[in-house]
Amino acid sequence: MPELPEVEVVRRGLERWVAGRTVAAVEVGHPRAIRRHLAGAADFAGLLAGRTIVAARRRGKYLWLPLDSGDALLGHLGMSGQLLVRPSEAPAEVHLRVRLAFTDGGRELRFVDQRTFGGLAVDPGGAELPGPIRHIARDPVDPLFEDEAFVAAVRRRRTGIKRALLDQSLISGVGNIYADEALWRSGLHWARPTETLTGPALRRLLAAVREVLGEALAAGGTSFDSLYVNVNGESGYFERSLAVYGRRDEPCRRCGTPVRRDAFMNRSSYTCPRCQPRPRRARY
DNA sequence: CCTCATTCCTGCGGGC
DNA sequence: TGCCCGCAGGAATGAG
Numbered sequence: 030m031p032e033l034p035e036v037e038v039v040r041r042g043l044e045r046w047v048a049g050r051t052v053a054a055v056e057v058g059h060p061r062a063i064r065r066h067l068a069g070a071a072d073f074a075g076l077l078a079g080r081t082i083v084a085a086r087r088r089g090k091y092l093w094l095p096l097d098s099g100d101a102l103l104g105h106l107g108m109s110g111q112l113l114v115r116p117s118e119a120p121a122e123v124h125l126r127v128r129l130a131f132t133d134g135g136r137e138l139r140f141v142d143q144r145t146f147g148g149l150a151v152d153p154g155g156a157e158l159p160g161p162i163r164h165i166a167r168d169p170v171d172p173l174f175e176d177e178a179f180v181a182a183v184r185r186r187r188t189g190i191k192r193a194l195l196d197q198s199l200i201s202g203v204g205n206i207y208a209d210e211a212l213w214r215s216g217l218h219w220a221r222p223t224e225t226l227t228g229p230a231l232r233r234l235l236a237a238v239r240e241v242l243g244e245a246l247a248a249g250g251t252s253f254d255s256l257y258v259n260v261n262g263e264s265g266y267f268e269r270s271l272a273v274y275g276r277r278d279e280p281c282r283r284c285g286t287p288v289r290r291d292a293f294m295n296r297s298s299y300t301c302p303r304c305q306p307r308p309r310r311a312r313y
Numbered sequence: 314c315c316t317c318a319t320t321c322c323t324g325c326g327g328g329c
Numbered sequence: 330t331g332c333c334c335g336c337a338g339g340a341a342t343g344a345g
Contacts, residue, residue, distance in 0.1 A: 061321090108323095143323060144321090144322045187316075188317085192317085294317090294318090
C-alpha cells in the first residue's frame with residue numbers, strides 16, 4: 030500500500046540520511062525479509078559490509094541503493110514495510126527485520142515490516158537498474174516515461190482499465206488507492222474495457238494519475254495508520270484529500286451520491302455510481 | 314504471449 | 330470476555 034508518493038518520500042529520506050555513508054555491520058533478524066536474496070543472510074551481509082551507499086533511487090514502488098561496488102541494495106516495502114533512520118541505541122521495533130549500522134557510528138538504517146510482504150536483497154551489478162526489476166515499467170513521474178507507448182499498450186489489452194493501471198509492467202507506482210482516485214477524477218469506472226478507451230480519454234487518465242500522485246507527494250503521502258511513514262517515522266496527510274478510496278457510503282465530493290464499494294481482485298474498488306457509471310460491457 | 318486466480322503475512326475490528 | 334472470521338493488498342507464480 031505504500032505507493033509511488035509514499036515510496037518517493039522514503040527515497041528522499043534515504044538520499045539525505047544514508048547516501049555517502051559506509052556500511053559497518055548488518056543484522057538480519059527475520060529470514061523472510063531477505064527471501065529474495067537467494068544466497069542467504071550471510072551472503073547478503075557480506076555484500077554490504079564495507080560498501081559505501083552512493084545514492085537512493087526509485088522506480089515505481091521499488092527502491093534501490095547503488096553501492097560503490099556496483100551492486101545495489103534493492104528493497105520493496107510491500108504492504109507494511111518501513112525504512113527508518115534511527116539512533117543505534119533506540120529500542121528494537123516489534124517488527125524489526127534488518128538492521129544496517131554505519132562506520133561513522135551515527136544513526137542506523139532499519140527495515141521494519143509487520144506483514145512481511147516487503148523485503149530487501151543485494152543484486153550483484155545492479156547499481157544502474159537491478160535485474161529483478163527490469164520488467165517493471167517506468168513510472169509516470171519518470172521523464173523517460175513514454176505516454177504514447179502507454180496509450181497504445183493499454184488499447185491493445187483485453188482487460189479492465191483498473192487492472193491495467195495496477196499492472197506494473199505497463200505503468201509502475203500506481204496501487205489500489207491512487208488507481209481509484211485517478212479513475213474518479215477521470216470519470217471512468219474500474220471495469221471499463223481497455224479496448225474501448227480512446228487516445229484522448231487515456232491521455233486524460235494519465236494526466237489525472239500524475240495530478241493525484243503529485244498532490245499526494247506534496248502532502249508527504251497518504252497514511253491510514255502509523256504504517257506509512259518517512260524515514261523519521263512521520264506520516265503524510267493526503268488521506269484527508271481522498272475522494273473515494275475508503276469512503277464507502279460517504280457522499281461523493283463532486284455530486285453527493287454515496288460512494289460504492291465493489292469487490293475486485295480480492296480487494297476493493299471505490300467509485301461514485303453517478304460520476305463513474307458502470308459500462309454495459311464490463312471487464313474484471 | 315496474454316490474462317487471471319492464488320498465495321504469502323499479521324493485526325485489527327465486528328459479530329456472536 | 331474471548332474466539333473466529335473477514336479484511337487490508339503488492340507482486341511472484343503457475344495454470345489455462
